[in-house]
Amino acid sequence: MLSCFSDHRSLCRAPTIPFLFLLLFYLFNISISCSDGTCQVLESCSSPTDCGRGLYCGNCPALGKTQPICTRGQATIPTAFIGGLPFNKYSWLVTHNSFSIVDAPPLPGVQRLTFYNQEDTVTNQLLNGVRGLMLDMYDFEADIWLCHSFRGQCFNFTAFQPAINTLKEVESFLSQNPTEIVTIIIEDYVHAPKGLTKLFANARLNKYWFPVSKMPKKGEDWPTVNEMVQANHRLLVFTSVASKEAEEGIAYQWKYMVENEAGDPGVKPGSCPHRKESKPLNSRSASLFLMNYFPTYPVENEACKEHSTPLAEMVGTCYKAAGNVMPNFVAVNYYMRSDGGGVFDDLDRMNGQTLCGCSTIAACQAGAPFGSCKNIAVPNTSPVTNTPGAGSFSGSVQLSSSASTLCYTTHLIVLLCSLPLIMFLL
Secondary structure (H helix, E strand, O other): OHHHHHOHHHHOHHHHHHHHHHHHHHHHHHHHOOOOOOEOOOOEOOOHHHEOOOEEEEEEHHHOEEEEEEEEOOOOOHHHOOOOOEHHHOOEEEEOOOOOEOOOOOOOOOOOOOOOOEOOOHHHHHHOOEEEEEEEEEEEOOEEEEEOOEOOEOOOOOEEEEHHHHHHHHHHHHHHOOOOOEEEEEEEEOOOOOHHHHHHHHOOOHHHEOOHHHOOOOOOOOOEHHHHHHOOOOEEEEEOOOOHHHHHOOEEHHHHEEEEOOOHHHHOOOOOOEOOOOOOOOOOOOOEEEEEOOOOOOOHHHHHHHOOHHHHHHHHHHHHHOOOOOOOEEEEOOOOOOOOOHHHHHHHHHHHHHHOOOOOHHHOOOOOOOOOOOOOOOOOOOOOOOOOOOOOOOOOOOOOOOOHHHHHHHHHHHHHHHHHHHHHHO
C-alpha cells in the first residue's frame, strides 16, 4: 500500500484504467441522455421541452414517484386509426366539471369557496383530445352561468363565468376542426324559459346540433362518425331535465345513455353501480355508456394515483357490469395527471379492443380483419390526433420551473470534481 503511494504513476496505473473507463462512460451517458423533445413516455426528464409531442414532464408523489418522467397529456383520436364506424363504438375522454378550473379568477371582490376539477382551459382540453364536457348551468345575474354549487342555486362565491364564454370556445374549436365531434352533458339548473335554446343560439352552435329526432331511441347504433361529419351534426347536447326534450329539443341524458354512480361510489374497487336516474348498466335500450371515475372531493395531488392501476381496473369492472360493453365516455378530474400513461393509455386500450380486437388503438390497421394487429412498441410515444395543433401544458400539472439547470449543473460539478482525480491518476 505504501509503495503504491510512493510511486503511484508506475504501480497504480493499471488498476485505475478500468475506473477511468467507467467514469468516462458515465459522463458520456449523461451527455447523450434524451432531451430537446426526444424523451418518450416514462423516460426521465428535467424540463418540459425534454419530452416529445403530446407529453409533459411531471411526477406522482402520491405513489412515491418523485423523479420527473415524461407523462402523457394528450389523447389519441381513435378515428385517426379506424374511421367510419357508428359513434357509439368509440370511447372518448370527458372532463368532469370542465369549467371548474384551478386559478380561474373569481368575481371581483369575492373569495371563491368551492372545489376545482381541472387545470387548463376548455380550449386546451379540446386540443388535448377531450371530446366530452360536463357543465353545470345555473340561472345567475339574469344570465346563465357555470357554477360549482349546491342546492340548485348559484352564489357569487361558487360562480365561474357566463356559460356563453365556454360555449364560444366550443364553437371556435368545431369551426377550426371540421371532422371533430364534441359532446356536452349539462347538469341543468336553468329555469328561464327557453334559456338553453337562446344560449346555444347566441353561441352560434345551432349549426352543429345533432337533432333529437335522429337519435336512436331503442338502443340502436348511432350514425357513423363520417355521416355525422358530413351532415355537420357534430355537437351532441344532453340535459338532466327530462321536460326539456319536448320543450327545447335537448336530449334527456338518461333516455340515451346509461351511467354509473359518480363520486366515491364510482371509485370503489370491484363495484360499478348504476346511477339512480339511469337504467341498469346492462340495459340494451340505451346505446351510450358514461363511466364516471372521480371521487366526491377532488384532490389535485391524488389524481395521478387515481389514474394509474385503479382506473384501468375500474374500466374492467364496469365493462363486466354493463354486460361486456365498453364505456363510450370516461369522465375524470385533472385529466392530465397520472404516473405515465393514465386515462390516455386506458382509452387507447379500450378503443383497440372494441374497434379492431387489438391491445391498443395504435395496433389497429384500417381495412384489416378484426384481430389483425400491428407489432408496436409499448408504451406509445406520441398520440395521434386529427387536430392541427396540440394543446399546451400550462396548468399546474406541469413542473413549475425547469430543473435542467440544476441537472446539468450537477453533472458539471461531477466532471469538474473528477478532473483533479483524473490528472492525479494519469
